[in-house]
Amino acid sequence: MEETEIKEQEADVFEAAPNFQDLTKRSLRYLETGYPVHFTGPSGIGKTSLAMYIAKARKKPMMFIQGNKDLTIKDLIGSFSGYQRHKLKDNYVRSVQKIEEKVSESWREGRLLEAVRKGYTLVYDEFTRSRPETNNIFLPVLEERILPLYGAKQKKSFIKVHPDFSVIFTSNPKEYAGVYQSQDALLDRMITMTMEAMDKEVEISAVVNKTSIERNKAEVIVDFIEKVRKLASNKQDSGIPSLRASIMIADMVHRYQLPVDGNNDEFFQLCMDITWFPLKESIGEKEQQRVKRQLERECKSITER
Numbered sequence: 001m002e003e004t005e006i007k008e009q010e011a012d013v014f015e016a017a018p019n020f021q022d023l024t025k026r027s028l029r030y031l032e033t034g035y036p037v038h039f040t041g042p043s044g045i046g047k048t049s050l051a052m053y054i055a056k057a058r059k060k061p062m063m064f065i066q067g068n069k070d071l072t073i074k075d076l077i078g079s080f081s082g083y084q085r086h087k088l089k090d091n092y093v094r095s096v097q098k099i100e101e102k103v104s105e106s107w108r109e110g111r112l113l114e115a116v117r118k119g120y121t122l123v124y125d126e127f128t129r130s131r132p133e134t135n136n137i138f139l140p141v142l143e144e145r146i147l148p149l150y151g152a153k154q155k156k157s158f159i160k161v162h163p164d165f166s167v168i169f170t171s172n173p174k175e176y177a178g179v180y181q182s183q184d185a186l187l188d189r190m191i192t193m194t195m196e197a198m199d200k201e202v203e204i205s206a207v208v209n210k211t212s213i214e215r216n217k218a219e220v221i222v223d224f225i226e227k228v229r230k231l232a233s234n235k236q237d238s239g240i241p242s243l244r245a246s247i248m249i250a251d252m253v254h255r256y257q258l259p260v261d262g263n264n265d266e267f268f269q270l271c272m273d274i275t276w277f278p279l280k281e282s283i284g285e286k287e288q289q290r291v292k293r294q295l296e297r298e299c300k301s302i303t304e305r
């Protein structure tokens, strides 16, 4: 299955949660007017899902690109890959056999070129993970609405961007420092909106939507994850458990029919497996034993309502 299709399915379970409805409306307006939008916020807050949801709402074909350090201009524009041999055997007159052989380089169109040419909505996820020299190709696309065809051996040196083409970027601010410097020139050309805290009600609905678990169980699990976050000393750390942790616990509970009860060994172990590592990453070594005991107490005290 194509990466874009998988992400589209993710968008299907995503409902523009009440606190994101306004963000959705504003984003659609900016995109319609020709401004790219950018969602930034901690891991698991729903940036990618919201980007896909908005892209779908535009009712234009969608293209998905995941930022990474190996992404190159060739991947975005296209490249020639090897040679193709075409053989034409003409047997029209039986006694005369004509064979024509043509050798040509085969062209593989890049994702950005296709999106720009056909007017797609492009979701460029975690774009700050790509190298700045790769991302620079977006400057003329966003500013002059042209895509230069560097090294593409095409007749034209650039193509005009389709009027329907638009981009939704996502990034995690924690990664700016670790990966590549945020690209100010690029950021200056997009409208950046921060997604901070997810509303508790939204988190519960998200868990129910994704796992089909009963609502009362989802509430207990989300409550527990909220308590775990409070145990983390560095609240801004992207290592603390996100919505994904609640989804994982709920998924296992639903699949293996586990009781939502901290006195049940399997459920207790599941909660520890999912939360201890991210929590441990967010605290100093000296604190670890104390926090682990606190976490065990929180796990033990979980009871279904």
Ligand SMILES: Nc1ncnc2c1ncn2[C@@H]1O[C@H](COP(=O)(O)OP(=O)(O)OP(=O)(O)O)[C@@H](O)[C@H]1O
Pocket: 010, 013, 014, 015, 016, 017, 041, 042, 043, 044, 045, 046, 047, 048, 049, 050, 170, 171, 172, 202, 205, 206, 207, 209, 210, 243, 244, 247
């Ligand atoms: N409102 C929602 N309804 C249902 N599921 C949701 C919602 N928001 C997020 N999710 C689910 O939560 C998980 C995390 O969401 P998503 O991948 O969009 O987060 P993210 O902010 O892009 O995270 P990262 O920065 O780690 O990529 C996904 O499995 C997604 O389907």
